[in-house]
Amino acid sequence: MKFSSTALTSILLASSSRSVNAFFPRARSFTGLSSRTSIGYVITKSDINWRGSRNMSSLAASEVSSTQTGLPRVSLLQFHVTEDKSINLKTARRNIEEAAKGKGVRNPELLVLPEVWNSPYATEAFPEYAEVLPSVEEGGDMRGSESAEMLSGAAKEFGVFIVGGSVPERDGDDIYNTCMVFDPRGVLVAKHRKVHLFDIDVPGGITFKESDTLTAGGGLLTTFDTGEGLFGTVGVGICYDIRFPELALLLTKEKDVSMICFPGAFNMTTGPAHWELLQRARAVDSQAFVLTASPARATEEMLKATKKDGKFPPYTAWGHSTAVNPWGEIIGSCDEGEAIVEVEIDVSKSMQMKTNIPTALQKRTDLYSVEYKG
Template sequence: MIDRCVSPPASVSMQTARAMAKFKLALVQLLVSPVKSDNLRRASELIKQAAQQGAQVVALPECFNSPYGTKFFPEYAEKIPGQSTQMLSEVAKECGIYLIGGSIPEEDSGKLYNTCTVFGPDGALLIKHRKIHLFNIDVPGKIRFQESETLSPGDSLSVFDTPFCKIGVGICYDIRFAELAQIYTKRGCQLLVYPGAFNMTTGPAHWELLQRARALDNQVYVATASPARDEKATYVAWGHSTVVSPWGEIISKAGADESIISADIDLQYLAEIRQQIPIHTQRRHDLYSVEEKK
């Protein structure tokens, strides 16, 4: 596989090089229902629509096949491979795209995980990211949620290669931990994708702020795919799936309803930002560092 993040061979034309430095990302903001088969069918339809609109990389939201909630995780959990991941594999292959499959409740050896699978254009499984940081919060009078009541945390970081660039994956609460984004950037990622489901308390306060912070801190593109808002659900998602540029600008954003948004990921622009404000070469590694545990 050609790594299009590095300089192309001299024989490659400048036009081809420019084309390789830009690709189209789409985020599917799915309205998740209590019926798993309906969620899979609708997700498949919207992924295909995104591909027909030119997307080369498509991402789904967190818990795209299941209502979000600790009481739902055991009921909707699947092994991997299973029904939901089989659909993702098939549609990725049919459309010839890289598909970031949001997340599903996964059952493995008696434990439950919040898991994102990524499939390549040939339908092969590229990575399986289990949510590292479990969403355990208590905001008095507003929201209390404890994923650890049913879920176990993942214990590995997740990066995959495309012909365009390396992409790092986190799930929702993972975005609050700046070290993860820093390590992904050190690994060479130029796009970070976080399927997420912020709620009506944390969404308006922190959803956009965290995305822009991770993008600006690391000079990378950041994309977040949320479920659409369902006011009748026991957990109401904020929506507002978003793509943020390395300059910290919002370049595409959904509202609250089910939709597809897209953005061009321009790696030449990213390189220019890093050249203009060269924080990656100006870090004081003699004074501090963020290291990945081996």
């Protein structure tokens, strides 16, 4: 989704999410659209429209709700990924700077990047692009990883939490799909290695096998604390992890998360069918906000160039980075192109759900259980 820097400075449009409009009218919200650069900038109204309790009937009302409630804010960064790592690093850094400026009465406190943003999404590429990443336990020495160094520096410079999407990580003979999280001091506070590898074979659709080169992570429950004034405890998963409800359920049960971030890169087969469905399902399962950030979909020109001169097979991402509230409503989304989705988060809604529909207290543990063995 692209807009010129001179257009759409204050235009009210209906949400671009077809499924929200068609299937979830209660969640339909108005979106104020602005732009600073060639990046599409999507500012959603806040979660003030909880369960459709407030109708936004005018431009002025929508602008107030999208920029002036003062709730903590999150930005989802959706940008193109190339075979040139140096370009990818610059693109990510530019998007972080753009997103950190914000468009509301307060700047975003947390940014989420896409899955595998510094490398082509190809099993053959992962070993070549893999970096030795710092560990949380060792204090996070960034010097061995240019991706970690960039993310850490940006988090410190702009004073934000960064859920750093994911990058291929080399650890001895193993390669992981890893998400690093940095706090506003630039300190590495969490690291999640993708637990469930993307190994699928859909006839007539897509065949992909991450396990050809990647190793599955061993730590399931990755969280970090943002403090009570922001988002509380936040959980992290990566892409295919979202298909496993046990992860979301255990993050709620064991860590009492109010929000889960899933950097992801669904494709043109699984994306249209399951991307939104799974996010809404996990939000309802966990009674927490669910946030996803995807790479932007490659343009036709980019795909042609990759097929002609590229070293690795092209992977076409679905895009549509999205934020979902604990009621299962979409509160922010975009289309397939480059975009920054900025959304306000009221974490009290997570506690409200857990109180009003107390499924965590109603489990039939005499009949079944979901237990963490880590």
